[in-house]
Amino acid sequence: MAQYTTVAPGSTHGELEVKPLITDPADPLAPVALRSPLRPKRSELVSQGPLEKAYLFWIVGASCDGCTIAISGATHPRVEDLLTGRVPGLPRIELVHTVLSVESGAEWTENLRLAAEGRLDAPYLIFWEGSIMDETVSGEHGYWMGLGEDPVDGRQITSLEWLDRLAPGAAAVLSIGTCACWGGIPAAQGNPTNAMGVMDHLGKDYRSALGLPVINIPGCSPVGDNITETAAAALLFLNGLAPLPEFDELGRPAWLFTETVHRHCPRAGYYEEGVFAHSYGDKECLVELGCWGPVVQCNIAERGIVDGHGGCMNMGGICIGCTMPGFPDKFSPIYERPPGALLSTNTNRVMGGFIRRMRKLSQTDKMRSTRWSEDRDLPSGWGRYKTQPVGAERLVHRLYSRKQHSHEGGR
Numbered sequence: 001m002a003q004y005t006t007v008a009p010g011s012t013h014g015e016l017e018v019k020p021l022i023t024d025p026a027d028p029l030a031p032v033a034l035r036s037p038l039r040p041k042r043s044e045l046v047s048q049g050p051l052e053k054a055y056l057f058w059i060v061g062a063s064c065d066g067c068t069i070a071i072s073g074a075t076h077p078r079v080e081d082l083l084t085g086r087v088p089g090l091p092r093i094e095l096v097h098t099v100l101s102v103e104s105g106a107e108w109t110e111n112l113r114l115a116a117e118g119r120l121d122a123p124y125l126i127f128w129e130g131s132i133m134d135e136t137v138s139g140e141h142g143y144w145m146g147l148g149e150d151p152v153d154g155r156q157i158t159s160l161e162w163l164d165r166l167a168p169g170a171a172a173v174l175s176i177g178t179c180a181c182w183g184g185i186p187a188a189q190g191n192p193t194n195a196m197g198v199m200d201h202l203g204k205d206y207r208s209a210l211g212l213p214v215i216n217i218p219g220c221s222p223v224g225d226n227i228t229e230t231a232a233a234a235l236l237f238l239n240g241l242a243p244l245p246e247f248d249e250l251g252r253p254a255w256l257f258t259e260t261v262h263r264h265c266p267r268a269g270y271y272e273e274g275v276f277a278h279s280y281g282d283k284e285c286l287v288e289l290g291c292w293g294p295v296v297q298c299n300i301a302e303r304g305i306v307d308g309h310g311g312c313m314n315m316g317g318i319c320i321g322c323t324m325p326g327f328p329d330k331f332s333p334i335y336e337r338p339p340g341a342l343l344s345t346n347t348n349r350v351m352g353g354f355i356r357r358m359r360k361l362s363q364t365d366k367m368r369s370t371r372w373s374e375d376r377d378l379p380s381g382w383g384r385y386k387t388q389p390v391g392a393e394r395l396v397h398r399l400y401s402r403k404q405h406s407h408e409g410g411r
């Protein structure tokens, strides 16, 4: 089967009236590549680099548009700031987006055609959302992902064909979301489309015009700030104002995906003390309900989902591993305790349980002021239950205090 579509026999395209392309730069429905000014008013410019603008082509494969929704909630930086060129050091972004662009139809695809022919007046980046479906198994004259028609013969052009035409000339190709990075849900076992990620399709030898392999920002959907922050880092590099950002062995921004969810989870303290939730709504660690956080690399626990708020376990949900290349197959059945958790939770129950009791002892002592301890009394209606330690507790406190102040001679 062919990689790209051909004109189907019996096509009626030649008989249809094709309206002329809008090319007047003053017309808001013209391709943005034609109406975008190279030099906006100086008062609007804050860029300090050589580039005043760059094009961003947001192209969609097999996607649910969740990544588009995610980026619309970004706050550091905001999409609006990128589009208006308000971020110091960054070029203004001209966005060509399958949903958000003003122009549509032939005027929209004209932007892509001009880029493929090297006729844009500024560099461009590709942001690809969704997995790539294998068009060689889409049947004769069929296709999985259509994105515009050929203006001459009416042949359906696929998203994949645009990617192949545009990727070599792009300053950078960014895979947005787990589907684009590794295949994601459309690539789950049993799919008939041979779905895959962008880097699998472009291959090991792919390098952008700037010499970069595909950059991966996984998540289903990703944190919006992870997308715009990585875009800003890449644009700073493009503008000659910053070194190339650090990426890990999977092409992910290293500063965003090195740590596991678990290390920054607000419930990690419960895990360490061996206290686990029994049902959703409980405040403790969710590992026995199916959380994969200890092995999954993701920064949502500390970054939140929008402007520092929300995010999976912050809101009571488990980690299902959505940023990982093995998602979803290797994390299923979802909502069941990972097999490895049995050993770690039982170990922590014993060890963590002991540590927790020791801490409680120490905490009880630290909740008494020195004066109360010396007076052996609490002169308040509050805290009446906090009597002085007796028996073994008192002995432990004495030994602890002696150790704590040993360098002072003990007391």
Ligand code: SF4
Residues within 6 Å of the ligand: 261, 262, 263, 265, 266, 267, 268, 269, 271, 284, 285, 286, 287, 291, 292, 293, 294, 313, 319
């Ligand atoms: S809820 Fe998940 S990520 Fe958080 S502490 Fe428990 S296992 Fe770790």
Ligand code: SF4
Residues within 6 Å of the ligand: 219, 220, 261, 296, 297, 298, 299, 300, 301, 312, 313, 318, 319, 320, 321, 322, 323, 324
């Ligand atoms: S915590 Fe887990 S499920 Fe939530 S976004 Fe991160 S990887 Fe996905």
